[in-house]
Amino acid sequence: MRIPTEPIGSIPRSPELITAITSQTNAASLQALYQDAVKDTLVAFEKTGSPVISDGEQAKSSFATYPLEGLQNLAPEGMKINFEDGHSRQLPLLTQGPFRYGNYAQKYLAFAQQSTSIPVKQAIISASALSLIYPPGGIEGYTQSAFIADLLNECEKDIRQCLDNHAYKVQMDFTEGRLSLKLDPSGGVLKQFIELNNQVFNRFTAEEQQKLGVHVCPGGDHDSTHSADIDYADFLPHLFDLNVGSFYLQLASEPDRVKVLKTIKEYLKPNQKAFIGVIDVLNPTIETAEQVRDRVLEAAQYIPISQLGTTDDCGFSPFCDDVSTTRETAFAKIKARIDGTKLAEEKLFA
Numbered sequence: 001m002r003i004p005t006e007p008i009g010s011i012p013r014s015p016e017l018i019t020a021i022t023s024q025t026n027a028a029s030l031q032a033l034y035q036d037a038v039k040d041t042l043v044a045f046e047k048t049g050s051p052v053i054s055d056g057e058q059a060k061s062s063f064a065t066y067p068l069e070g071l072q073n074l075a076p077e078g079m080k081i082n083f084e085d086g087h088s089r090q091l092p093l094l095t096q097g098p099f100r101y102g103n104y105a106q107k108y109l110a111f112a113q114q115s116t117s118i119p120v121k122q123a124i125i126s127a128s129a130l131s132l133i134y135p136p137g138g139i140e141g142y143t144q145s146a147f148i149a150d151l152l153n154e155c156e157k158d159i160r161q162c163l164d165n166h167a168y169k170v171q172m173d174f175t176e177g178r179l180s181l182k183l184d185p186s187g188g189v190l191k192q193f194i195e196l197n198n199q200v201f202n203r204f205t206a207e208e209q210q211k212l213g214v215h216v217c218p219g220g221d222h223d224s225t226h227s228a229d230i231d232y233a234d235f236l237p238h239l240f241d242l243n244v245g246s247f248y249l250q251l252a253s254e255p256d257r258v259k260v261l262k263t264i265k266e267y268l269k270p271n272q273k274a275f276i277g278v279i280d281v282l283n284p285t286i287e288t289a290e291q292v293r294d295r296v297l298e299a300a301q302y303i304p305i306s307q308l309g310t311t312d313d314c315g316f317s318p319f320c321d322d323v324s325t326t327r328e329t330a331f332a333k334i335k336a337r338i339d340g341t342k343l344a345e346e347k348l349f350a
């Protein structure tokens with residue numbers, strides 16, 4: 001397609017899979033269920049006509065916590081992220097160094113690639129999100145700077161393994177970017193996050209950076225957000241300082257899309273592409289292809305067509321137990337994105 005279109009990553013898990021995960025089914029049968037769930041997801045993804053697909057994150061505990069699976073040096077009481085509807089998600093805290101991932105994203109990529117011939121993209125978690133697991137009071141014998149050095153190496157390794165194994169793109173999930181402006185309106189924390197993630201991206205060549213992307217959104221869990229009230233216009237100017245080729249930007253659910261598009265136009269750099277969200281993942285109503293087409297045409301008034309792509313506003317189920325959207329709805333929405341992007345192409349390249 002001349003206007004590229006890509007998913008973010010997660011697809012809701014089936015009720016059977018969620019029950020198995022939450023009821024501590026034995027590891028071997030859970031593994032078999034994960035493999036079936038990934039295969040089912042890939043087949044459903046292929047049916048949407050999607051030129052790029054993901055494994056739907058069926059086997060990840062969440063977009064943020066997969067590297068922590070199986071680690072013994074964690075305590076439960078870390079930073080809490082509060083959502084608008086009153087629910088929260090809590091990160092664990094590191095109790096001891098050295099920090100190494102328990103699990104790398106390449107594992108998911110390799111399994112998906114065995115089961116499809118369509119290009120697979122892989123999401124990974126940001127260094128900035130995982131930096132929050134270091135306890136504010138420090139760890140004896142393991143300084144914060146020693147932790148950060150380990151974290152940068154591990155995040156680089158997570159990405160490099162995916163590139164080495166021919167991921168179509170590697171997308172860093174950076175949902176805490178917009179949230180950081182809520183926690184620190186001065187923007188100091190956001191700057192630190194951007195610098196930290198750039199320390200990872202700067203370990204890659206300019207050519208490799210074109211295969212890297214960043215996803216941002218105001219959070220999406222149980223159909224609720226954590227930072228939608230933060231003005232995008234304060235966030236985007238810093239975001240495009242990240243040294244990657246693709247940006248996957250929530251936009252469909254924004255109250256003033258034109259204002260956001262104008263900001264993107266002002267700050268997007270020549271070697272960067274903006275994949276704009278044309279599907280509102282928190283709204284159960286399925287978009288029509290015509291609605292999607294009109295959103296693309298609207299965006300094309302502000303963003304050069306050569307730098308424009310489409311995506312969904314977020315993953316459909318970033319945490320494994322989120323059942324607010326059904327799989328059927330998620331795939332119908334994805335199909336609307338593909339069909340609508342094609343309709344826009346016909347207009348734009350007529």
Ligand SMILES: [Zn+2]
Pocket residue numbers: 175215216217218219220313314315
């Ligand atoms: Zn998101």
